[in-house]
Amino acid sequence: xxxxxxxxRLIEKDGTWDVYIDEGKIKSISxxxxxxxxxxxxxxxxxxxxxxxxxxxxxSLFRGVADDRDFWDAWPEIVWPxxxxxxxxxxxxxxxxxxxxxxxxxxxAFNDMYFFMESALDAVEEMGMKAVLSYGLIDQNDPxxxxxxxEATKKFVEYAEDSHLVKPALGPHAVYTVxxxxxxxxxxxAEKKDLLVNIHVAETEKERDxxxxxxxxxxxxxxxDVGLLNERIISAHSVWLSPEDIEEFGKNDxxxxxxxxxxxxxxxxxxxxxxxxLDSSVDVTLxxxxxxxxxxxxxxxxxxxxxxxxxxxxxxxxxNAEECYRMMTVKGAEALNYDSGKIEEGKAxxxxxxxxxxxxxxxxxxxxxxxxxxxxxxxxxxxxxxxVIMEDRKVEGEERIIExxxxxxxxxxxxxx
Amino acid sequence: xxxxxxxxRLIEKDGTWDVYIDEGKIKSISxxxxxxxxxxxxxxxxxxxxxxxxxxxxxSLFRGVADDRDFWDAWPEIVWPxxxxxxxxxxxxxxxxxxxxxxxxxxxAFNDMYFFMESALDAVEEMGMKAVLSYGLIDQNDPxxxxxxxEATKKFVEYAEDSHLVKPALGPHAVYTVxxxxxxxxxxxAEKKDLLVNIHVAETEKERDxxxxxxxxxxxxxxxDVGLLNERIISAHSVWLSPEDIEEFGKNDxxxxxxxxxxxxxxxxxxxxxxxxLDSSVDVTLxxxxxxxxxxxxxxxxxxxxxxxxxxxxxxxxxNAEECYRMMTVKGAEALNYDSGKIEEGKAxxxxxxxxxxxxxxxxxxxxxxxxxxxxxxxxxxxxxxxVIMEDRKVEGEERIIExxxxxxxxxxxxxx
Numbered sequence: 159x160x161x162x163x164x165x166x167r168l169i170e171k172d173g174t175w176d177v178y179i180d181e182g183k184i185k186s187i188s189x190x191x192x193x194x195x196x197x198x199x200x201x202x203x204x205x206x207x208x209x210x211x212x213x214x215x216x217x218s219l220f221r222g223v224a225d226d227r228d229f230w231d232a233w234p235e236i237v238w239p240x241x242x243x244x245x246x247x248x249x250x251x252x253x254x255x256x257x258x259x260x261x262x263x264x265x266x267a268f269n270d271m272y273f274f275m276e277s278a279l280d281a282v283e284e285m286g287m288k289a290v291l292s293y294g295l296i297d298q299n300d301p302x303x304x305x306x307x308x309e310a311t312k313k314f315v316e317y318a319e320d321s322h323l324v325k326p327a328l329g330p331h332a333v334y335t336v337x338x339x340x341x342x343x344x345x346x347x348a349e350k351k352d353l354l355v356n357i358h359v360a361e362t363e364k365e366r367d368x369x370x371x372x373x374x375x376x377x378x379x380x381x382x383d384v385g386l387l388n389e390r391i392i393s394a395h396s397v398w399l400s401p402e403d404i405e406e407f408g409k410n411d412x413x414x415x416x417x418x419x420x421x422x423x424x425x426x427x428x429x430x431x432x433x434x435x436l437d438s439s440v441d442v443t444l445x446x447x448x449x450x451x452x453x454x455x456x457x458x459x460x461x462x463x464x465x466x467x468x469x470x471x472x473x474x475x476x477x478n479a480e481e482c483y484r485m486m487t488v489k490g491a492e493a494l495n496y497d498s499g500k501i502e503e504g505k506a507x508x509x510x511x512x513x514x515x516x517x518x519x520x521x522x523x524x525x526x527x528x529x530x531x532x533x534x535x536x537x538x539x540x541x542x543x544x545x546v547i548m549e550d551r552k553v554e555g556e557e558r559i560i561e562x563x564x565x566x567x568x569x570x571x572x573x574x575x
Numbered sequence: 576x577x578x579x580x581x582x583x584r585l586i587e588k589d590g591t592w593d594v595y596i597d598e599g600k601i602k603s604i605s606x607x608x609x610x611x612x613x614x615x616x617x618x619x620x621x622x623x624x625x626x627x628x629x630x631x632x633x634x635s636l637f638r639g640v641a642d643d644r645d646f647w648d649a650w651p652e653i654v655w656p657x658x659x660x661x662x663x664x665x666x667x668x669x670x671x672x673x674x675x676x677x678x679x680x681x682x683x684a685f686n687d688m689y690f691f692m693e694s695a696l697d698a699v700e701e702m703g704m705k706a707v708l709s710y711g712l713i714d715q716n717d718p719x720x721x722x723x724x725x726e727a728t729k730k731f732v733e734y735a736e737d738s739h740l741v742k743p744a745l746g747p748h749a750v751y752t753v754x755x756x757x758x759x760x761x762x763x764x765a766e767k768k769d770l771l772v773n774i775h776v777a778e779t780e781k782e783r784d785x786x787x788x789x790x791x792x793x794x795x796x797x798x799x800d801v802g803l804l805n806e807r808i809i810s811a812h813s814v815w816l817s818p819e820d821i822e823e824f825g826k827n828d829x830x831x832x833x834x835x836x837x838x839x840x841x842x843x844x845x846x847x848x849x850x851x852x853l854d855s856s857v858d859v860t861l862x863x864x865x866x867x868x869x870x871x872x873x874x875x876x877x878x879x880x881x882x883x884x885x886x887x888x889x890x891x892x893x894x895n896a897e898e899c900y901r902m903m904t905v906k907g908a909e910a911l912n913y914d915s916g917k918i919e920e921g922k923a924x925x926x927x928x929x930x931x932x933x934x935x936x937x938x939x940x941x942x943x944x945x946x947x948x949x950x951x952x953x954x955x956x957x958x959x960x961x962x963v964i965m966e967d968r969k970v971e972g973e974e975r976i977i978e979x980x981x982x983x984x985x986x987x988x989x990x991x992x
Contacts, residue, residue: 221937222937225895226892228892422883470846475643521639522639526639527870533952568937568939575939
């Protein structure tokens with residue numbers, strides 16, 4: 159029974175291997191087993207799929223609407239009005255389009271924060287992906303708004319509780335868009351329900367300066383005060399943390415989601431201090447951010463850009479290919495609490511096949527080729543939770559997703575631009 | 576007669592168009608013409624192909640051999656010994672592999688500097704590409720070596736003189752690897768033979784500092800002294816030019832070849848001063864550099880990385896998608912002296928078809944999608960000088976190229992590592 163991937167090369171182990179999958183898990187790597195379905199992987203590499211730890215999936219609808227402009231110029235004029243016009247159906251199709259792109263480029267699971275998350279969840283489940291989904295809570299210090307946001311959050315968590323592959327999480331947007339009360343409620347509710355917390359922290363210098371002006375403490379002192387400095391937290395961006403904040407992140411097991419393309423496109427001024435994070439043993443993972451900030455969801459491209467960004471100031475050894483690969487696989491899986499991200503008996507079968515192609519030869523170092531040369535189009539097959547989601551670069555229903563998402567996107571944009 | 580591309584969308588013009596090609600040129604865009612062969616481009620975009628203005632094509636053999644290490648650690652130990660072992664056959668297959676990758680990712684012409692350039696030329700011609708090829712002249716201030724290098728250069732120029740698509744050029748490697756005499760000879764010979772000159776200038780801070788120590792003048796004063804400050808020059812990298820040097824480049828019509836990934840990977844310390852180049856009307860073009868410095872030859876990926884690199888320090892408007900697109904097409908063609916790079920009657924038919932795919936939808940802004948979201952794998956068809964070189968993602972003989980190049984690469988690497 160189950161699924162067999164035959165004659166695959168592995169990234170971290172010499173030789174070719176047959177991998178057997180049953181009940182969503184890797185059953186064996188070396189033993190011969192019966193299989194209902196066989197995938198011939200000869201000439202290809204089998205790898206854990208990628209874990210994208212920060213996205214706003216449905217923003218795929220807005221790809222390309224606000225490029226090459228200053229954030230404070232383009233977002234208030236275009237992106238926020240588009241979001242005000244969003245309906246549940248839009249988020250459904252936008253999330254489907256994002257899932258399709260993620261699957262095609264080798265991502266098996268992602269961490270998302272947006273609106274109409276019930277529709278996002280339906281989309282993710284139909285696509286067969288894993289995801290940690292959170293409703294983006296923003297109260298702007300308005301107690302009435304906070305009440306509404308808490309209700310919306312609770313409603314979504316309840317909606318998601320029975321999902322097999324999707325996990326609900328909490329999504330207080332940032333310390334500057336959510337009140338102290340909102341953050342405290344989040345900390346309590348996360349504890350009570352045992353949920354991850356997805357939050358933007360220290361993305362820009364302006365955010366850091368504004369925070370300093372408003373609060374008489376550091377980011378981490380404030381997060382600690384409200385109960386959000388712990389292992390539940392996935393902190394996106396985190397470019398403008400102080401060295402002391404980074405140390406505190408390390409001591410308190412906060413996970414960082416590094417978004418290099420998004421940081422560059424927004425012009426945040428400098429690379430995230432990855433070296434200090436390594437020194438403080440912060441768990442750093444990799445992410446694309448949403449499609450207005452990037453503009454795609456291709457984790458292999460992201461890894462290259464991330465590594466190059468770190469090297470730019472002068473140390474070519476920083477963020478090497480092996481570290482990138484671990485950030486995208488096992489570290490990402492750990493961050494999202496999936497027992498996955500490794501090719502090991504008992505781990506979830508969240509796997510991809512990679513065809514080297516012309517960008518992947520010669521193969522002196524497969525990890526280097528993967529991170530620095532290949533891109534998402536090198537991925538040919540995707541297996542999530544033991545099910546074949548993409549076979550030979552084809553995903554079921556992809557034409558319809560592109561058609562419907564395009565229609566929704568054009569209709570939305572015609573209302574605003 | 577000739578070739579027709581039917582129902583294509585264009586990047587810079589609304590509607591769908593039939594483009595007729597004859598005798599290597601675009602014959603008409605709106606008039607109906609007879610055609611021997613028809614390519615159905617419905618759902619795709621027709622664009623000028625890309626012009627990569629700085630590469631060392633045959634270094635594709637060494638992809639991934641020296642990553643995540645300091646230049647002065649890895650290159651003397653690995654890359655230079657590999658180059659010492661190079662033979663003509665290696666350069667032939669390495670160049671073929673590079674051409675294959677360039678074709679697959681939409682590049683129609685490139686500017687190359689390396690060794691055994693007769694073999695490189697044979698490879699380029701067989702692949703049907705356009706290229707400006709130069710023998711990399713390095714004399715290290717040794718007059719005997721200079722004599723040999725001049726002979727090698729002359730021999731190659733003679734070999735290349737009758738080529739239809741390939742142009743010979745001169746390739747004095749850099750001001751720190753070539754003597755004053757070598758540079759002066761280059762300037763004279765370029766004038767006499769009417770050739771372009773391909774040279775690395777001001778790539779690293781160390782190069783800038785060493786130059787300052789050795790010479791009592793600026794880069795541009797020195798280049799002017801030796802006769803190499805003029806419209807023949809394609810200056811690669813040029814990150815550590817002073818503002819005054821940049822002004823001189825502008826005044827003297829020097830073309831810059833911007834290599835953003837390579838600069839980042841090497842850790843050159845800062846982005847090239849693109850803004851100053853714009854202010855001084857320097858012609859800036861785009862390039863990938865060789866596969867040890869990058870590690871691929873994908874111009875669309877390069878454009879994204881280039882634009883993000885410029886925005887990083889704080890101005891999100893810098894190097895926009897339209898500028899990137901022009902750098903890769905019309906500006907690149909102008910730099911390499913090909914009457915191409917535009918979809919216009921009479922221009923050379925160096926064209927590509929692009930399929931938006933999941934990374935290219937929705938299409939609110941095709942240029943943004945192209946530069947910031949899509950990658951080389953979006954290219955489905957390549958026409959060079961009116962001939963179909965890639966059709967539906969297939970290039971004639973690609974399996975054999977991959978096989979032979981891999982064999983050459985492995986044999987070389989086994990001698991050194």
